[in-house]
Amino acid sequence: MATSSRTIRDVFVVLLLLGIPLLLLRSATQDPHRLSPFDRTVRRIGGPLEAGLGYAATTVGSFFERWLLQARLQEINAEVNGENRLLRLRLRELLRVEEENRELRRSLQMRDKVAEDMLAAEVTAFEQSPYFRVLKLVLDRGDRFVLPGMAVLADTGVVGRIDRVTDDRSDVMLITDPRSKVAVEVARTRAAGILEGAGEDHCIVVVASETPVEVGDFIQTTGVDDLFPKSHPVGRVVAVENLVGDQQRLEVLPAVRFDRLNMAWVILASAPPPDSQAELRRAQPAARGLQPLR
Amino acid sequence: MLSASLLIALGWILTAGIAGLSHAFSITLVLPATSVILLCHVAFDRERSLAAGMTMAIILGYLEDLHQGLPTGTLTLAFALVYLALSWLSLRLAVSGSIVRALTALIACFAVDLLTWGILVALADPLGISREGLRSGLRMIHWHALATMLAAPAVWGMIAGLDAFVRRRRRGTKSANPGTQLPFRH
Numbered sequence A: 001m002a003t004s005s006r007t008i009r010d011v012f013v014v015l016l017l018l019g020i021p022l023l024l025l026r027s028a029t030q031d032p033h034r035l036s037p038f039d040r041t042v043r044r045i046g047g048p049l050e051a052g053l054g055y056a057a058t059t060v061g062s063f064f065e066r067w068l069l070q071a072r073l074q075e076i077n078a079e080v081n082g083e084n085r086l087l088r089l090r091l092r093e094l095l096r097v098e099e100e101n102r103e104l105r106r107s108l109q110m111r112d113k114v115a116e117d118m119l120a121a122e123v124t125a126f127e128q129s130p131y132f133r134v135l136k137l138v139l140d141r142g143d144r145f146v147l148p149g150m151a152v153l154a155d156t157g158v159v160g161r162i163d164r165v166t167d168d169r170s171d172v173m174l175i176t177d178p179r180s181k182v183a184v185e186v187a188r189t190r191a192a193g194i195l196e197g198a199g200e201d202h203c204i205v206v207v208a209s210e211t212p213v214e215v216g217d218f219i220q221t222t223g224v225d226d227l228f229p230k231s232h233p234v235g236r237v238v239a240v241e242n243l244v245g246d247q248q249r250l251e252v253l254p255a256v257r258f259d260r261l262n263m264a265w266v267i268l269a270s271a272p273p274p275d276s277q278a279e280l281r282r283a284q285p286a287a288r289g290l291q292p293l294r
Numbered sequence B: 001m002l003s004a005s006l007l008i009a010l011g012w013i014l015t016a017g018i019a020g021l022s023h024a025f026s027i028t029l030v031l032p033a034t035s036v037i038l039l040c041h042v043a044f045d046r047e048r049s050l051a052a053g054m055t056m057a058i059i060l061g062y063l064e065d066l067h068q069g070l071p072t073g074t075l076t077l078a079f080a081l082v083y084l085a086l087s088w089l090s091l092r093l094a095v096s097g098s099i100v101r102a103l104t105a106l107i108a109c110f111a112v113d114l115l116t117w118g119i120l121v122a123l124a125d126p127l128g129i130s131r132e133g134l135r136s137g138l139r140m141i142h143w144h145a146l147a148t149m150l151a152a153p154a155v156w157g158m159i160a161g162l163d164a165f166v167r168r169r170r171r172g173t174k175s176a177n178p179g180t181q182l183p184f185r186h
Helices: A002-029 A037-113 B004-025 B034-045 B050-068 B074-090 B098-122 B131-138 B141-176
Strands: A117-128 A134-139 A151-154 A157-165 A170-174 A181-186 A192-197 A203-208 A218-221 A233-243 A247-254 A263-269
Touching (some): A037 A117, A037 A263, A037 B004, A134 A157, A134 A263, A181 A203, B004 B034, B004 B141, B034 B050, B034 B074, B034 B098, B034 B141, B050 B074, B074 B098, B098 B141
Antiparallel strands (some): A117 A134, A134 A170, A151 A157, A151 A263, A157 A170, A181 A218, A192 A203, A218 A233
């Protein structure tokens, strides 16, 4: 009797419990606009409960998701870091190549700009003053290629002259050296003068003050010394001092940054004079096929 | 015996963990139904009354419904019915050993999936579900069951570990209880 009453109770409880999912399913299948009062009650009770449980489920789920993702992200991060390191190395190499390419392009343009016979030389060393100003450059060309006194140029301007030559290298006397003298002119006024080195990083030139020179005027070579090509940039006027006797003393800052120079050009020979007969000597090509009968 | 709340909490954590895992690794098919394994444990350990076990089945099913995004009540009903079947089976069969447990989980998972599928087919019109989609979903059931079978020994081991931990804690609390110690002598 006791067993049967327990069985009946179990059956009753099971049926009651089975009613819960059935009610939930019934509520899920109902049109939300036409709910019976019973369904509405079920929704009213179940809604907040479901929302709360849903929120908790999402939170717990997202915690695990984040946890797993973090482990995965760490692996990805390590991979990306390695890749980044390689790319940085590659970028550095590319920047070096780009700089080299730019330099070569400038050198090619230099060939077009200057008609003189030139020899490219690499700057292998430089001597500095106690104030870190460049006093002397050393080129990788020895006495087989260059001679003392030859002019040295860079794409941005005049560098100086070959001073001393050994078997495999040559020293350059810069235009800032007090021994240096270069025939120059003011690009705007054409006032000529001799540019002398004043040590450290500037030069001095004295010119006639018929047309006053201003700060910022450009100084270029005249080419009268048969050493430097004509109209090659030398520097920029940074200070003007009026002297007695209609003269101006100009302080010039060289156009070339000697400390950043990697490549220079040595002028081996002056440009040949223009050939006035060249046009006449050019052979006229004979027309073929369609020339008139003679 | 593990308390019902602990088992439900474990089931919930596992369900959420699997959901997170599936999202993180973009796996949708070969995912184990950990709640079904828990359901098997509840049915076959025979330490609870039918009503308590059924309540747990309903709660586990409801949590699965929420996590899987199914219409509320679908998995709840399937879990309740499968629990009834497993309880009836537990009176006739004993489940012990990893292989038998894994096979039990496989069968239970098949049963839950087929029941869920049946409920969804029956309510396809009011729920607005395409029957074509359900038919294609039926072909994937074996992957789900296979994953559940593979995960069963691990989950069962986890339950056993948790049970042992809880027992140790209870024993420790009992021995530390001043009521069980000798009174102080003044």
